[in-house]
Amino acid sequence: MKSLTIRxxxxxxxxxxxxxxxxxxxxxxxxxxxxxxxxxxxxSGCGKSTILNMIAGFIPLxxxxxxxxxxxxxGPGPDRGVVxxxxxxxxxxxxxxxxxxxxxxxxxxxxEREAIAREYLALAKLTEAANRYxxxxxxxxxxxxxxxxALANNPDVLLMDEPFASVxxxxxxxxxxxxxxxxxxxxxxxxxITHDVGEAVFLANRxxxxxxxxxxxxxxxxxxxPRSWDALNEDADFxxxxxxxxxxxxxx
Amino acid sequence: xxxLFKSWHHYLRLTQRFPSVGSIVPFIPVVALWWLVTALExxxxxxxxxxxxxxxxxxxxxxKGILPDYLQDSxxxxxxxxxxxxxxxxxxxxxxxMSRHAHTALWPVLLFFxxxxxxxxxxxxVIWFGYGLVSMTFVIVYTVIFPVVLNxxxxxxxxPIAMHRAALSLGASRWQVLWEVVLPGAxxxxxxxxxxxxxxxxxxxxxxxxxxxxxxxxxxxxxxxRAGSTVEILLGMIIxxxxxxxxxxxxxxxxxxxxxxxxGLVSK
Numbered sequence: 237m238k239s240l241t242i243r244x245x246x247x248x249x250x251x252x253x254x255x256x257x258x259x260x261x262x263x264x265x266x267x268x269x270x271x272x273x274x275x276x277x278x279x280s281g282c283g284k285s286t287i288l289n290m291i292a293g294f295i296p297l298x299x300x301x302x303x304x305x306x307x308x309x310x311g312p313g314p315d316r317g318v319v320x321x322x323x324x325x326x327x328x329x330x331x332x333x334x335x336x337x338x339x340x341x342x343x344x345x346x347x348e349r350e351a352i353a354r355e356y357l358a359l360a361k362l363t364e365a366a367n368r369y370x371x372x373x374x375x376x377x378x379x380x381x382x383x384x385x386a387l388a389n390n391p392d393v394l395l396m397d398e399p400f401a402s403v404x405x406x407x408x409x410x411x412x413x414x415x416x417x418x419x420x421x422x423x424x425x426x427x428x429i430t431h432d433v434g435e436a437v438f439l440a441n442r443x444x445x446x447x448x449x450x451x452x453x454x455x456x457x458x459x460x461x462p463r464s465w466d467a468l469n470e471d472a473d474f475x476x477x478x479x480x481x482x483x484x485x486x487x488x
Numbered sequence: 489x490x491x492l493f494k495s496w497h498h499y500l501r502l503t504q505r506f507p508s509v510g511s512i513v514p515f516i517p518v519v520a521l522w523w524l525v526t527a528l529e530x531x532x533x534x535x536x537x538x539x540x541x542x543x544x545x546x547x548x549x550x551x552k553g554i555l556p557d558y559l560q561d562s563x564x565x566x567x568x569x570x571x572x573x574x575x576x577x578x579x580x581x582x583x584x585x586m587s588r589h590a591h592t593a594l595w596p597v598l599l600f601f602x603x604x605x606x607x608x609x610x611x612x613x614v615i616w617f618g619y620g621l622v623s624m625t626f627v628i629v630y631t632v633i634f635p636v637v638l639n640x641x642x643x644x645x646x647x648p649i650a651m652h653r654a655a656l657s658l659g660a661s662r663w664q665v666l667w668e669v670v671l672p673g674a675x676x677x678x679x680x681x682x683x684x685x686x687x688x689x690x691x692x693x694x695x696x697x698x699x700x701x702x703x704x705x706x707x708x709x710x711x712x713x714r715a716g717s718t719v720e721i722l723l724g725m726i727i728x729x730x731x732x733x734x735x736x737x738x739x740x741x742x743x744x745x746x747x748x749x750x751x752g753l754v755s756k
Contacts, residue, residue, distance in 0.1 A: 294653050314659030324650035327751040328672040337668070338658040369751055389658050 237425045238305030238315075238392035240268040240291070245300035247286050247449075260286050261449040263300070268393070270305075271423040275436035278446035279485060284429045287446075288397050291427065292318050304392050314338060317391030317424075321398040323382045325370040331357065331381050332366040338389025356384040359418060376407035383415065387422060396428045400435065409465050412438055416463050433482045437474060438463060445484045453484050511737060537719045542726065545719040554708070559727070562693065562704040566735075568625055569689045570682070573632030577685070578678060580633075581640020582670060591641075598637065606631040606692035610699055624696045624704075631692040632685040639681025643674030675747050683740045690732055705731075 247261035260283045268274045276284045289295045291302055293312040301308050304315050317338075325334050332353050333340075339349035357363050360380040370378055379399055386394055400408045416439060419426060430436050436443045437457055445452040457477055459468065468474040503510030519539055525531070526538035533541075549555035583590045584598075606627050613623040647670065655669045697706025705724050712720030 292653070292657055294656075312653065312656035314657065316657060318654065318657040320650045320654060322648065322650050324648065324654040326651065326654075326669065326672070328675070328747070337655070337660075341655075341659040341661075341664055341668075371751060385658070 237270055237423065239270045239272075239303075240266075240393045240425055240427060241303040241306070242266040242287070242291065243301050243303070245287065245290060245302065246298050247283070247290060247295075248298040259449060261290075261298075264446075264449070264451055265300075266444060266451065268425055268427055270425055272442070273419055273426045273428065273440045274442045274444060275428040275430060275440035276444045276446055277430055277433055277436040277481060277485060278452075280431060282446045283449040284431075284446050285397055286449075288318075288395050288427065288429050291393075292316055292395050314342065314389055315392040317386030317389055317394045319379070319382050319386050319394070319396040319399045321401050323370070323375075323378045325378055325381055325385070327370050330367050330369055331362065331373070334370065334381055335385045335388050337385060352388055356388040357381075359387075359421070360384045360414065374407070375403045376411060379403060379411060380414070383418070387418070387424065392425065394424045394426045396426065398430055399428075401430070401432070408435075413464055415439060416461065420461060433485055434478055437478045437481060438465070438468060443477075443481055445481060447485075455481060455484075511733070535718060537722060541719050542723050545717075545723050549720070549723070555727075558704050558708050559731075562697065562706070563731070565621075565624055565628055565693055565704065566686065566690060569628030569632045569693065570686055572625075572629040573636050573685055573689070574682065576629070577633045577636030577681070578640055581637040581678070581681075582644055582666070582674070584637070585641040585644025585674070586666075586670065598634070602634045602638075606688070607695050607699065610696065614700055619700045620702055623700050624693065627696040628689045628693045632682075632689040635685035635688060636678065636681040639677045639684070640674055643677025643681075644670055646677065647673035676744065676751075679740070679744045679747060683736065683744065686735065686740070687732070690728075690735075694728060 243265050245261055245264045245266075246259065249258045249260055250256075251258045264283075264287060266274070266276075276287065278284050286295070290297050291309075293309060293316070303309070309315065326337065329337065332350060335353035335356055336349040339352050344352070354363070354366065357366055360383065362377065362380055362384070365373060365377060365381075370381065373381070382399065383396075400411050403411065412435060419439075426440075428436070428439055437459075440457055443455045443457055445455070455477070459471070459474055459477070499513070503513075523539050526533070526536055530536075537545075546555070580594075584594055585591075609627060609630060610623065613626055617623045617626070651669055651673060652665060655665045660668060693704070694706035694709075697704040698710045701707035701710070705727055709721050709724035712718075712724065
C-alpha cells in the first residue's frame with residue numbers, strides 16, 4: 237500500500253452545445269496517507285466521480301498531477317484498484333475467476349491465483365459462491381465480489397466510486413460494516429466517493445467535502461474502531477460529525 | 489376440454505424429458521394433412537406426390553448415391569461459408585465495434601454492399617468465375633458475413649464501459665481486454681449473428697445452386713424440374729427444412745443457450 241497525492245488537479249470540458257469551456261474541477265489538492273481511509277462527499281454534479289475517474293486514469297487530466305507512492309501515474313493501471321457503482325463484474329466468469337482476474341493478468345499461474353482468490357473470498361464470506369456466476373448473486377453479494385476482486389490484485393490505492401449506492405438500505409449497512417472490518421484487517425489506502433454523508437462519516441478517517449469542483453472542507457473523523465451501526469446510530473459524536481458534514485454539503 | 493389440457497400438459501412434460509419428441513411430434517399433423525390431400529387426389533398425383541412417393545424416391549436416390557453426394561456438397565459449402573463468415577466477419581466486426589476510425593471509414597461501405605444482397609451478385613460472378621464452386625462459395629460467404637459483422641459490432645458496443653475500465657485497472661493489456669472482455673462480452677451477439685447469417689446463407693446457397701450449381705440440393709431440385717419429377721423437388725424441399733432444423737436447433741441454439749443465457753446477458 238502507498239500514499240495517494242493529488243496536486244492542483246483540474247478538469248475542463250468543452251461543452252459542445254454551449255460552445256464554451258466548462259471547468260468541472262478547479263485546482264483540487266488532496267493527500268491520502270498510506271493506509272488511510274478518506275471519503276469524498278458532495279452533492280451530485282460536484283465533480284467527485286470526475287476526480288476518481290482521473291485518478292483511475294479513465295479520463296485525461298486538464299491540469300495538475302496525481303502521484304501514487306510519490307510517482308506520477310498516467311492511464312489506468314493495477315496500482316489503483318477500482319470498485320464501481322455498477323459492480324462491473326465479468327458476467328462470463330465465475331466469482332472465483334472474477335476475483336482471480338487481476339493475478340491472471342500479471343501472469344500468476346492457475347493454482348496460485350485461485351488460492352489468492354479463495355483467500356479473499358473467505359475474507360468477504362463468499363467461499364460458498366466461488367463457482368457461481370455473478371447474475372446468480374444478489375446485488376450485495378456482487379459488490380462484495382467487486383471489493384475483493386480489487387483487493388486481491390493487491391493495489392497500492394483502492395478507489396471506490398459510490399460502491400454501495402445501488403444496493404438496498406439494509407444490505408448497504410452490512411456492506412459498510414464489512415468494509416470497515418476488511419479495511420482494518422488489510423489496511424489498504426482508500427479513497428471513497430459517496431453522496432451519502434452518514435456513509436462517509438461511518439467509514440472514513442477523514443471526510444473531504446467537495447462543492448462545485450472545489451474542496452470546501454476536510455474534516456477528521458476520530459470515531460473509535462471497530463465501528464458498527466448498532467453502536468454509532470445513537471452515538472453523540474457520530475451525530476455531531478454527521479450534522480457538521482451535512483451542513484457543509486447542504487450549504488454547498 | 490379438460491382431457492385436451494391434461495394431455496397437452498403431459499406432452500409438454502414429455503418434450504422436456506425427451507426433447508427429440510418435441511422436434512418430431514409437431515410434424516405429424518403436417519404430414520397427415522399432406523397425406524390426406526394426396527390420398528383424396530385433390531390434385532393430380534403428378535403435380536403433388538404423397539409422403540410415400542417422396543420416401544421411396546429418397547430411398548432410391550440414397551441407393552444410387554446421388555443424394556449423399558449432393559447433400560455432402562451442400563453441407564460442405566455451408567461449412568465453408570460458416571468458417572469464412574467467422575474468420576472474416578468476427579475480426580471485422582470487432583475492429584469496427586472498437587475503433588471509431590474504422591467505423592467511420594467502413595460502415596457506409598458495409599451498408600452499401602449489404603444492400604446488394606447475395607444472388608444479385610450472380611450475374612457478374614458467372615461472368616468472372618463461371619458456373620461452379622467459386623461463385624457459390626462467394627455467394628454464401630457474402631451472405632453469412634453481413635449479419636455476423638453487424639451483430640458483432642452491436643455486441644462489442646453493448647459492453648458497458650465500466651467493464652473495459654475494470655479490466656484495465658486490474659492490469660489487463662489491450663490484447664487481454666480484447667480476449668477477456670470484448671470477445672466473451674460480444675459472444676452472445678456473435679452467435680446470434682452467426683445463426684441469422686447461416687440461415688440467410690443456407691437459403692442463398694440453395695438459390696445459387698439452382699442458378700449456377702452443378703451439384704447440391706438446390707441443383708437436385710432444379711435438375712428434377714427439368715425432368716418433370718415433382719417427387720424429387722418435394723424431396724429437396726423437405727431435406728432443406730430438415731437440414732436447417734438440425735443445424736439450428738441441435739448446434740446453433742445450444743451454443744446460444746450456453747453463452748448468453750447462462751451469463752444472464754440474454755433473458756431466458
